Amino acid sequence: MKSLQQLTRRAALAGLTRPRLSSQIPSTRSWQRNFGATAAAASQLLGLDPSKLSITKTSTPKELTPNNELVFGRTFTDHMLSIEWTATDGWHTPRIIPYQNLSLDPSTCVFHYAFECFEGMKAYKDHNGGTRLFRPNKNMERLNKSSARIALPTFDGEALTKLIGEFVKVDDRFIPDARGYSLYLRPTMIGTQKTLGVGPPGSALLFVIASPVGPYYPTGFKAISLEATDYAVRAWPGGVGDKKLGANYAPCILPQLEAASRGFQQNLWLFGEEEYVTEVGTMNLFIALKNKETGKKELITAPLDGTILEGVTRDSVLSLARERLVPEGWEISERKIRMADVAEAAEEGRMIEVFGAGTAAIVSPVRNISYRGKMVDCGLKENEEAGEIALKMKNWIEGIQYGDEDHPWSYVV
Amino acid sequence: MKSLQQLTRRAALAGLTRPRLSSQIPSTRSWQRNFGATAAAASQLLGLDPSKLSITKTSTPKELTPNNELVFGRTFTDHMLSIEWTATDGWHTPRIIPYQNLSLDPSTCVFHYAFECFEGMKAYKDHNGGTRLFRPNKNMERLNKSSARIALPTFDGEALTKLIGEFVKVDDRFIPDARGYSLYLRPTMIGTQKTLGVGPPGSALLFVIASPVGPYYPTGFKAISLEATDYAVRAWPGGVGDKKLGANYAPCILPQLEAASRGFQQNLWLFGEEEYVTEVGTMNLFIALKNKETGKKELITAPLDGTILEGVTRDSVLSLARERLVPEGWEISERKIRMADVAEAAEEGRMIEVFGAGTAAIVSPVRNISYRGKMVDCGLKENEEAGEIALKMKNWIEGIQYGDEDHPWSYVV
Numbered sequence: 001m002k003s004l005q006q007l008t009r010r011a012a013l014a015g016l017t018r019p020r021l022s023s024q025i026p027s028t029r030s031w032q033r034n035f036g037a038t039a040a041a042a043s044q045l046l047g048l049d050p051s052k053l054s055i056t057k058t059s060t061p062k063e064l065t066p067n068n069e070l071v072f073g074r075t076f077t078d079h080m081l082s083i084e085w086t087a088t089d090g091w092h093t094p095r096i097i098p099y100q101n102l103s104l105d106p107s108t109c110v111f112h113y114a115f116e117c118f119e120g121m122k123a124y125k126d127h128n129g130g131t132r133l134f135r136p137n138k139n140m141e142r143l144n145k146s147s148a149r150i151a152l153p154t155f156d157g158e159a160l161t162k163l164i165g166e167f168v169k170v171d172d173r174f175i176p177d178a179r180g181y182s183l184y185l186r187p188t189m190i191g192t193q194k195t196l197g198v199g200p201p202g203s204a205l206l207f208v209i210a211s212p213v214g215p216y217y218p219t220g221f222k223a224i225s226l227e228a229t230d231y232a233v234r235a236w237p238g239g240v241g242d243k244k245l246g247a248n249y250a251p252c253i254l255p256q257l258e259a260a261s262r263g264f265q266q267n268l269w270l271f272g273e274e275e276y277v278t279e280v281g282t283m284n285l286f287i288a289l290k291n292k293e294t295g296k297k298e299l300i301t302a303p304l305d306g307t308i309l310e311g312v313t314r315d316s317v318l319s320l321a322r323e324r325l326v327p328e329g330w331e332i333s334e335r336k337i338r339m340a341d342v343a344e345a346a347e348e349g350r351m352i353e354v355f356g357a358g359t360a361a362i363v364s365p366v367r368n369i370s371y372r373g374k375m376v377d378c379g380l381k382e383n384e385e386a387g388e389i390a391l392k393m394k395n396w397i398e399g400i401q402y403g404d405e406d407h408p409w410s411y412v413v
Numbered sequence: 414m415k416s417l418q419q420l421t422r423r424a425a426l427a428g429l430t431r432p433r434l435s436s437q438i439p440s441t442r443s444w445q446r447n448f449g450a451t452a453a454a455a456s457q458l459l460g461l462d463p464s465k466l467s468i469t470k471t472s473t474p475k476e477l478t479p480n481n482e483l484v485f486g487r488t489f490t491d492h493m494l495s496i497e498w499t500a501t502d503g504w505h506t507p508r509i510i511p512y513q514n515l516s517l518d519p520s521t522c523v524f525h526y527a528f529e530c531f532e533g534m535k536a537y538k539d540h541n542g543g544t545r546l547f548r549p550n551k552n553m554e555r556l557n558k559s560s561a562r563i564a565l566p567t568f569d570g571e572a573l574t575k576l577i578g579e580f581v582k583v584d585d586r587f588i589p590d591a592r593g594y595s596l597y598l599r600p601t602m603i604g605t606q607k608t609l610g611v612g613p614p615g616s617a618l619l620f621v622i623a624s625p626v627g628p629y630y631p632t633g634f635k636a637i638s639l640e641a642t643d644y645a646v647r648a649w650p651g652g653v654g655d656k657k658l659g660a661n662y663a664p665c666i667l668p669q670l671e672a673a674s675r676g677f678q679q680n681l682w683l684f685g686e687e688e689y690v691t692e693v694g695t696m697n698l699f700i701a702l703k704n705k706e707t708g709k710k711e712l713i714t715a716p717l718d719g720t721i722l723e724g725v726t727r728d729s730v731l732s733l734a735r736e737r738l739v740p741e742g743w744e745i746s747e748r749k750i751r752m753a754d755v756a757e758a759a760e761e762g763r764m765i766e767v768f769g770a771g772t773a774a775i776v777s778p779v780r781n782i783s784y785r786g787k788m789v790d791c792g793l794k795e796n797e798e799a800g801e802i803a804l805k806m807k808n809w810i811e812g813i814q815y816g817d818e819d820h821p822w823s824y825v826v
Contacts, residue, residue, distance in 0.1 A: 073609025196486025
């Protein structure tokens with residue numbers, strides 16, 4: 001475990017690197033802070049250790065917000081999980097402490113160079129009063145990838161999952177015990193080094209906060225409308241669009257506001273001259289259509305080519321589709337599809353349904369997509385708010401999340 | 414001034430937007446926080462008002478760091494400039510306060526979605542003991558563009574320049590009075606809204622901190638070696654690479670560490686199949702060569718196509734070159750150039766010199782560039798650390814910055 005951080009950092013570099021050249025030259029001046037020391041010390045660094053957890057309970061417990069007044073990410077529980085990391089020592093003592101402000105020097109690198117990454121996951125109450133997480137290993141894996149990509153530390157995913165379990169137990173009373181409700185968990189890693197020099201942070205803070213949330217569609221599904229964005233680009237090959245970095249979010253707000261100003265709920269990011277369909281504002285996208293060549297029903301989502309966020313719900317939808325829809329005659333494809341081909345499928349009556357997939361709503365049915373001045377109809381009947389596949393997926397995934405179905409994806413705290 | 418913010422936000426959108434479609438549909442559900450209210454209230458918002466400045470002096474003044482111990486961005490002055498903004502009120506009272514930590518809720522959007530942008534500028538002591546800024550209007554212009562691009566507020570640039578002037582006066586004793594030394598200023602804007610919902614921040618903080626810095630090359634120029642990066646991409650057309658956003662920095666660290674591990678001071682970002690030369694880690698790049706077709710001396714830098722940071726030093730070098738080098742027979746070009754063409758110029762003995770340009774070092778001569786396993790020689794003799802143009806530029810620009818030459822670019826505080 002001690003060398004995991006080192007290994008993962010190396011792995012992240014390996015994914016980026018090209019073969020070393022023979023023409024290596026000596027450094028004439030170190031422009032950035034010396035990072036060699038960090039690498040050398042890595043083998044003595046402390047790993048994340050749940051057995052060292054210290055818990056300080058709040059003396060001023062909050063009142064619970066009534067379920068019907070919950071707004072996503074607006075109210076938080078009594079406590080937070082907080083773990084410091086330094087390049088010299090590794091991971092410090094994990095602490096559960098009263099929810100509190102972070103006090104940071106204004107030169108801290110998180111404010112200037114976006115040394116920040118995060119995860120979104122949920123804790124659910126099952127019918128026995130137990131608490132469950134959904135595929136937390138996927139979140140831990142992704143947070144490690146995100147963190148390593150911006151030179152922040154990595155950690156033992158199982159250790160953090162255990163610690164999150166303890167945190168969730170401490171704030172158990174905040175998990176709403178009703179179908180569709182859950183406790184949204186936000187693991188976050190930030191660089192905390194106090195210097196304006198642009199280099200790998202010598203210190204970091206990993207914290208987890210929790211917000212009780214209600215169902216995305218309290219009164220049942222509501223199909224949304226998307227605007228295809230061709231004037232701005234979210235991600236590109238060789239970039240960081242596949243990582244859950246803060247850096248991927250702020251630049252997306254204006255195109256989203258533009259779409260909203262014309263009445264669309266989200267924008268759909270197209271890529272390149274081919275106008276490939278990539279993903280929606282905060283979700284991956286699935287398109288179900290009748291394939292022009294084969295005539296078979298095909299469920300399509302963009303492949304993980306480095307420009308697509310590796311959504312946990314995306315992966316879950318794909319797995320369940322391969323297990324449960326293929327026997328019904330479906331083809332499941334991770335492939336590029338051009339927006340023009342989506343429009344053509346709609347025109348030719350081959351469109352079955354379209355939906356977004358993400359942690360917030362699980363699935364989010366799409367009614368239509370504005371593209372080049374036309375509305376592409378996504379196959380729903382006028383009085384219909386969700387297609388068959390979207391409905392099935394929501395029920396299957398929720399069934400696992402709330403423990404109705406016994407499944408290895410469900411992690412009992 | 415009151416509606417400037419609104420106008421600039423609009424302008425930022427206009428730069429991004431495509432023609433409005435006739436197929437506007439009503440919103441079925443507001444996924445994000447309501448931003449319509451913000452726009453409606455914009456006309457009543459307060460502008461940034463230097464006449465309202467309040468100053469609270471520190472009771473514990475710091476000791477000055479000796480000039481020879483100054484490290485870039487490591488020590489800071491006694492005070493900071495701090496101005497809050499809210500969507501409902503606009504800009505609050507500007508305050509100069511003792512340098513202090515920021516206390517922020519862990520759900521604050523700057524930690525999660527990289528709502529942050531910044532500037533780098535310097536204050537210089539002239540030979541009369543006066544204090545000067547260098548082209549502050551350019552920094553204000555760029556900060557407004559950066560801020561608007563991530564849905565943060567804009568401001569009256571002249572007002573902020575005045576306030577920075579007052580701040581610099583308060584911390585005057587920290588400006589080292591020696592050639593090559595200066596007070597580095599870091600205006601920073603962060604989103605401060607306390608919610609995990611992804612949307613335009615309803616509140617922000619604009620702060621300026623100051624760090625006394627020494628000359629980049631204390632013992633004279635030292636030419637650097639670059640590694641051309643072809644496996645990772647810094648910016649993309651339609652992206653935000655031309656803005657000074659935090660989001661552009663964290664993702665650049667790993668390629669920089671990779672280059673450093675092989676002994677190179679910085680990496681050089683190439684773009685696309687053509688491997689166009691774009692910019693260096695934290696600088697724009699200039700290439701001086703004999704043009705193959707015309708035989709004329711040509712000074713080349715990448716054009717502002719949306720992937721290149723609009724460097725103030727870049728602009729200054731171009732202006733001075735057009736004014737002072739063109740009469741000497743130089744051609745000055747903002748044009749794309751392929752790395753292969755740079756290598757060819759070197760092989761054919763047409764390379765004159767290469768240098769980076771940025772606020773930190775003004776110019777930074779380049780000895781060679783590692784590219785496809787070969788070292789591209791950039792024209793310096795073995796015992797030479799800077800070319801003629803780099804030297805001239807440094808002297809010209811420093812002469813203006815320190816007020817030796819009377820020039821409209823120099824702003825007396």
